[in-house]
Amino acid sequence: MINRRQFLKLSGAGLGVATGFASNLASFNAYGADSTGYKALVCVFFRGGKDTHDMVIPYDLSSSASFESIRAALIDEYAASGYTSRRRDSLLPLESSSAMSSAGGTGDGRTFALPQEMQALHSLYQNQKLAIVGNVGPLVEPTNSASYANGSSYIPPRLFSHNDQQSVWMASSPEGATSGWGGRFGDVMQAASANQNASFTSVTTAGTMVFANGLTAGGFHLSGSGGGVIQEIGGSSPFSLAYTNNASGDPLHHRSLIAQDLVNVTGSAVENNALLRSIFSSTPDPVTVFPSSKLGDQLSWVAKMVASRDALGMRRQVFIVADNGYDHHSLQPELMPVRRAEISEAMAAFYNEMAALGIEDDVTQFTASDFGRSLVPNSNGSDHGWGSHHMVLGGAVNGGRFYGNVPEAAVGHNQDAGRGRLIPELSVDQYAFSLARWFGLSHSEALDVLPSIQNIDHMSLSGMLPWS
Numbered sequence: 451m452i453n454r455r456q457f458l459k460l461s462g463a464g465l466g467v468a469t470g471f472a473s474n475l476a477s478f479n480a481y482g483a484d485s486t487g488y489k490a491l492v493c494v495f496f497r498g499g500k501d502t503h504d505m506v507i508p509y510d511l512s513s514s515a516s517f518e519s520i521r522a523a524l525i526d527e528y529a530a531s532g533y534t535s536r537r538r539d540s541l542l543p544l545e546s547s548s549a550m551s552s553a554g555g556t557g558d559g560r561t562f563a564l565p566q567e568m569q570a571l572h573s574l575y576q577n578q579k580l581a582i583v584g585n586v587g588p589l590v591e592p593t594n595s596a597s598y599a600n601g602s603s604y605i606p607p608r609l610f611s612h613n614d615q616q617s618v619w620m621a622s623s624p625e626g627a628t629s630g631w632g633g634r635f636g637d638v639m640q641a642a643s644a645n646q647n648a649s650f651t652s653v654t655t656a657g658t659m660v661f662a663n664g665l666t667a668g669g670f671h672l673s674g675s676g677g678g679v680i681q682e683i684g685g686s687s688p689f690s691l692a693y694t695n696n697a698s699g700d701p702l703h704h705r706s707l708i709a710q711d712l713v714n715v716t717g718s719a720v721e722n723n724a725l726l727r728s729i730f731s732s733t734p735d736p737v738t739v740f741p742s743s744k745l746g747d748q749l750s751w752v753a754k755m756v757a758s759r760d761a762l763g764m765r766r767q768v769f770i771v772a773d774n775g776y777d778h779h780s781l782q783p784e785l786m787p788v789r790r791a792e793i794s795e796a797m798a799a800f801y802n803e804m805a806a807l808g809i810e811d812d813v814t815q816f817t818a819s820d821f822g823r824s825l826v827p828n829s830n831g832s833d834h835g836w837g838s839h840h841m842v843l844g845g846a847v848n849g850g851r852f853y854g855n856v857p858e859a860a861v862g863h864n865q866d867a868g869r870g871r872l873i874p875e876l877s878v879d880q881y882a883f884s885l886a887r888w889f890g891l892s893h894s895e896a897l898d899v900l901p902s903i904q905n906i907d908h909m910s911l912s913g914m915l916p917w918s
Contacts, residue, residue, distance in 0.1 A: 484890035485644035490767040492815045498776030501823040501832050502839040508859045509563040514538045517859035524827035533787035534566045542572040567791040570798035578850035580843045587837035587874030588618045594864045610834040615820045620661035622902040632768040633664030634899035639766035640666045646763025649722045655748040656772035729761045738803040745773045745796040753803045780831040810845035817841045825870020837872035879903035
């Protein structure tokens with residue numbers, strides 16, 4: 451049973467996103483998005499739910515002792531695995547780190563570290579190019595352990611479900627959503643005439659990702675071979691250019707509307723891929739050596755497309771790359787050190803390539819995942835969680851510090867949903883709002899593309915602004 455106020459609140463929590471956004475599309479130019487110069491956002495998404503307890507590791511003596519006590523079995527497995535340890539004397543301390551309260555402040559004396567296989571990102575943190583954002587996740591309204599346990603707070607739909615929480619992160623709605631906030635950022639910039647080639651405004655290297663889909667920005671698929679080569683099918687195939695175009699170059703009229711739409715979409719895809727291949731052929735390869743990993747390959751192709759920005763006529767672009775394999779209920783000590791090294795080396799290589807192009811201040815990487823994982827281990831793995839810590843990397847980032855809050859390494863605190871699963875203190879919408887503002891969206895435009903933030907507008911919108 452819910453009352454009228456509760457019903458209205460729930461109706462706005464991730465519902466009607468496309469309708470509300472479409473109704474405001476015509477007024478974007480009135481708000482005045484800043485589309486001068488060039489800027490790009492690159493979302494690095496980890497499918498499966500990344501264990502950020504295993505990345506942002508307590509380092510001060512008291513917190514470290516608590517962490518090692520709770521994760522004793524898992525840490526012993528790390529020590530026996532032959533890979534890097536998670537014991538305090540093996541970590542890379544973040545010398546300037548200090549956990550911030552959700553309202554800012556001077557910190558409480560706790561310090562943190564990264565695992566030793568993340569040396570490349572550690573160096574970027576120390577050089578103030580990388581910031582860590584604590585305890586981010588989907589929220590309907592501020593929630594703590596008491597309100598979660600007694601059901602007095604409304605929570606995001608279908609918590610702990612991989613597919614649904616991936617979608618909630620990317621689109622503010624569970625599985626079935628049709629547009630994500632990355633694509634909606636692109637829609638705003640298309641309305642502001644930022645790009646000559648609308649097809650390349652929002653780009654995915656990881657197949658269909660709702661994050662990249664907007665209403666006008668369609669989510670161009672960039673393959674690992676650079677541009678997803680589409681071979682024209684000859685003869686009488688309905689997808690050959692000879693069949694789909696008449697002498698004047700216009701698509702032939704088919705009896706079936708579905709067939710006509712397929713012809714139009716396919717013809718556009720062929721043309722876009724041909725254009726991209728042509729431009730790539732004259733664009734120098736990256737000067738930076740990217741690691742030979744799935745993430746490294748994807749980021750190298752994003753770097754190639756960014757290097758082609760002028761030839762493509764682009765001033766604003768949104769990218770998403772993704773890596774699989776983070777749902778580690780077991781074998782975490784054997785799997786995660788390798789993954790951590792790949793993340794660190796690939797993201798650092800991309801930053802270095804942007805610096806080589808002289809545009810490191812204009813391109814920002816940020817991480818995302820389905821959810822975090824439990825602090826209490828599951829033998830040699832961890833279970834599905836909720837909130838997690840994330841990284842923002844780029845020349846414009848005011849790095850070498852934490853934003854938001856990193857809860858203590860304990861169970862039973864105010865943000866514990868059980869077994870050390872963190873209840874977020876910063877919503878995904880706040881995280882996205884900060885990125886939108888840096889990207890050039892006005893305050894009003896950012897609210898339009900992130901309608902769920904209206905439900906938490908009493909939370910500080912400026913509490914996570916990692917920009918110098």
